[in-house]
Amino acid sequence: MDGMRAWSLCSLSPFLLFLALQVTWASVSVKVAPRVEVVKGQTAYLPCDVTGSDVLTAGWFFEVADKRTRVAFWSDKSSGVDETPMLGRVSMAANKTLIISSVQFEDEHNYTCQASAGAAGTAEGRTDLRIFYEPEEPEAVGSKNIISVFSRTYSEVGRCTARNGYPQPRIVWYKDSTPLPDVRNPTSGMYMIPSVVKESSGLYTVNSVLYMMPKKEDKDSKFHCIVVYSMPKEQGKQKSSGSFTLNLNYPMEHMTFSLVNTAPLKEGDEVKLKCETDGNPQPDFEFYKPGTPDRQSGPDGIFTLANVTRNDSGTYKCQFLDIDTIEDHSRSLTLSVNYLDPVVITPSKNITVKQGEGVNLQCKTSASAEYTLQWKTGSSELSNNGNLALSSVKYSNAGLYSCIAKVPSVPGLQKKADITLIVSGKPEIEEPVFGHVGKVGEEVTIMCSAHGYPAPQFTWTPSGRESVSVQDNKVISSVTLETTAAILKDGVTCEASNQHGSDTKVFLVNVKATEESANRGIPVFKSESQTQTGSSGVVIAVVVCVLILLIVVGMLYCLQKKGKLPCGEKKKKEVVSGEVNNDKVVVEMRPGEKASEDSELLNKPHAGQ
Numbered sequence: 272m273d274g275m276r277a278w279s280l281c282s283l284s285p286f287l288l289f290l291a292l293q294v295t296w297a298s299v300s301v302k303v304a305p306r307v308e309v310v311k312g313q314t315a316y317l318p319c320d321v322t323g324s325d326v327l328t329a330g331w332f333f334e335v336a337d338k339r340t341r342v343a344f345w346s347d348k349s350s351g352v353d354e355t356p357m358l359g360r361v362s363m364a365a366n367k368t369l370i371i372s373s374v375q376f377e378d379e380h381n382y383t384c385q386a387s388a389g390a391a392g393t394a395e396g397r398t399d400l401r402i403f404y405e406p407e408e409p410e411a412v413g414s415k416n417i418i419s420v421f422s423r424t425y426s427e428v429g430r431c432t433a434r435n436g437y438p439q440p441r442i443v444w445y446k447d448s449t450p451l452p453d454v455r456n457p458t459s460g461m462y463m464i465p466s467v468v469k470e471s472s473g474l475y476t477v478n479s480v481l482y483m484m485p486k487k488e489d490k491d492s493k494f495h496c497i498v499v500y501s502m503p504k505e506q507g508k509q510k511s512s513g514s515f516t517l518n519l520n521y522p523m524e525h526m527t528f529s530l531v532n533t534a535p536l537k538e539g540d541e542v543k544l545k546c547e548t549d550g551n552p553q554p555d556f557e558f559y560k561p562g563t564p565d566r567q568s569g570p571d572g573i574f575t576l577a578n579v580t581r582n583d584s585g586t587y588k589c590q591f592l593d594i595d596t597i598e599d600h601s602r603s604l605t606l607s608v609n610y611l612d613p614v615v616i617t618p619s620k621n622i623t624v625k626q627g628e629g630v631n632l633q634c635k636t637s638a639s640a641e642y643t644l645q646w647k648t649g650s651s652e653l654s655n656n657g658n659l660a661l662s663s664v665k666y667s668n669a670g671l672y673s674c675i676a677k678v679p680s681v682p683g684l685q686k687k688a689d690i691t692l693i694v695s696g697k698p699e700i701e702e703p704v705f706g707h708v709g710k711v712g713e714e715v716t717i718m719c720s721a722h723g724y725p726a727p728q729f730t731w732t733p734s735g736r737e738s739v740s741v742q743d744n745k746v747i748s749s750v751t752l753e754t755t756a757a758i759l760k761d762g763v764t765c766e767a768s769n770q771h772g773s774d775t776k777v778f779l780v781n782v783k784a785t786e787e788s789a790n791r792g793i794p795v796f797k798s799e800s801q802t803q804t805g806s807s808g809v810v811i812a813v814v815v816c817v818l819i820l821l822i823v824v825g826m827l828y829c830l831q832k833k834g835k836l837p838c839g840e841k842k843k844k845e846v847v848s849g850e851v852n853n854d855k856v857v858v859e860m861r862p863g864e865k866a867s868e869d870s871e872l873l874n875k876p877h878a879g880q
């Protein structure tokens with residue numbers, strides 16, 4: 272078929288036209304990627320799919336200003352690369368792919384792959400090679416200058432810089448979260464002046480200066496910028512800068528004078544008063560209390576009163592002169608400092624009350640607000656009305672009493688006074704405890720503890736080394752002496768006396784059985800009813816036991832002889848129980864000792880049989 276036939280067919284049917292073209296170029300065809308994107312420094316692959324029979328040559332060219340320069344070639348006889356700036360980094364694979372390693376910005380061209388089949392014709396395809404490089408995070412810097420909202424000219428408010436991107440990135444300014452339109456001429460109250468620097472590395476650094484005529488509403492606005500750039504297969508990527516606010520001057524509309532403290536004020540508090548306007552900057556304020564000569568200026572509009580008293584209550588003023596309008600502005604504030612006077616107890620001194628008598632204690636105070644009075648001793652509450660009446664006092668009532676005053680409406684406002692109640696009377700000795708010794712002749716220490724006021728004097732019979740100590744409202748006397756037979760028998764007597772009378776108690780001394788002596792079968796005990804000394808008691812006990820043994824053996828014998836005679840089962844227990852009489856204490860014999868002794872004695876005959 273020839274061209275004329277094809278043209279006439281074309282008007283009849285596009286389908287036929289397609290067929291015609293297929294046939295015309297059937298001998299050689301080239302397929303390339305229209306665009307290849309790669310990051311600088313990486314390897315670019317530019318594929319070229321050549322089809323057709325009898326392809327003789329193929330080559331890759333790049334174009335600069337319509338001028339083609341060959342980079343690499345292939346023919347059925349030879350192949351190679353040409354003398355270009357890419358020499359050394361470029362190669363052409365057997366499948367006709369052009370491979371450029373360590374890609375540079377200078378490599379960014381349109382590349383043409385051309386294939387020829389001699390007389391059968393030629394074919395070519397073009398690839399646009401694009402290089403990318405990611406810019407650094409942008410930096411936004413606010414102007415240090417103070418900008419007045421009254422200014423009629425534009426002021427530079429900030430600069431944004433994004434470094435080292437390729438291709439050239441774009442800067443977008445934001446006010447809070449709103450992007451600002453990219454305005455270049457001053458129309459809508461703001462505009463930007465962009466600039467760009469091409470670094471020697473081939474990278475672009477872009478800059479944008481933002482100009483504004485700010486209004487008061489912009490005082491808290493946060494400004495920042497973003498850089499918008501592309502990467503292979505990714506467009507519209509962004510990086511954001513930090514933000515800044517404007518250094519704005521604007522006039523005040525309102526002035527406030529307030530108390531910084533939140534809790535109700537009380538004496539001793541540190542009080543802070545704050546003066547503020549809604550303008551910027553804050554003026555220099557002056558504080559004073561009308562009627563007093565002092566005038567003070569406080570840094571940052573804060574005025575501090577350290578350790579206030581009720582006398583600091585009253586009205587305070589804060590004032591300043593507006594230098595623009597030559598106008599005086601002032602506000603006042605009234606403070607009220609709560610107080611609580613010291614608590615006074617009647618009687619005022621520590622009080623001594625005779626045992627059995629009554630006493631009335633009163634406590635008083637005054638305060639700026641309603642208060643409570645509470646009597647306490649230890650952790651127990653005794654009264655809630657300031658009066659404390661104690662009737663028929665005992666020694667146990669002696670001690671420290673506190674009256675606590677509180678102003679419930681003012682947290683932390685409380686005061687307290689103490690009084691010590693002394694109960695006087697004749698001494699009372701506490702129940703005695705036994706003294707214990709291992710054996711006669713050892714030293715024993717006995718403690719005698721007595722209530723009583725004035726402090727009792729102690730007399731010990733027999734006497735020994737004595738010492739006295741005071742514990743709470745008790746006096747404790749202790750004596751250390753050597754135990755004698757007489758002491759084991761009669762005990763030691765403690766007598767406590769003062770001007771109101773005296774008290775006497777006998778302290779018995781106990782010989783403590785050690786494990787060793789128990790095993791030896793020697794019963795060691797002491798009782799009031801026994802009249803023997805310790806050692807003779809042991810002899811008697813052994814004799815009694817032998818007698819019992821003889822009786823038991825005799826009975827067993829008589830039972831065997833007569834066969835029916837009942838034998839007595841008395842005398843099984845011999846317990847001396849302790850009792851207290853006449854202020855004397857009697858020791859109870861320990862059942863354990865007795866039992867072991869009994870069994871040991873009873874076992875003997877069985878062992879003998």
Ligand SMILES: *[C@@H]1O[C@H](CO)[C@@H](O)[C@H](O)[C@H]1NC(C)=O
Nearest residue numbers: 316318319364365366367368
């Ligand atoms: C062509 O050959 C190169 C190197 O041998 C290989 O990396 C590439 O994937 C091939 N391309 C195609 C389209 O076959």
Ligand SMILES: *[C@@H]1O[C@H](CO)[C@@H](O)[C@H](O)[C@H]1NC(C)=O
Nearest residue numbers: 379380381382398399400401
């Ligand atoms: C390749 O050619 C196209 C179309 O003429 C042009 O738009 C593009 O910028 C060129 N690419 C390069 C890298 O010069």
Ligand SMILES: *[C@@H]1O[C@H](CO)[C@@H](O)[C@H](O)[C@H]1NC(C)=O
Nearest residue numbers: 538539540541577578579580
């Ligand atoms: C506060 O003032 C009172 C009475 O003037 C004084 O007793 C107290 O020590 C002062 N406290 C301090 C912390 O300055």
Ligand SMILES: *[C@@H]1O[C@H](CO)[C@@H](O)[C@H](O)[C@H]1NC(C)=O
Nearest residue numbers: 538539579580581582583610
């Ligand atoms: C308050 O002022 C009065 C009279 O000037 C004075 O007597 C009193 O001591 C002052 N009170 C305190 C807590 O400073």
Ligand SMILES: *[C@@H]1O[C@H](CO)[C@@H](O)[C@H](O)[C@H]1NC(C)=O
Nearest residue numbers: 619620621622671690691692
């Ligand atoms: C009251 O008694 C306590 C404790 O006994 C003592 O510390 C205090 O000094 C006494 N106060 C007076 C005023 O006698």
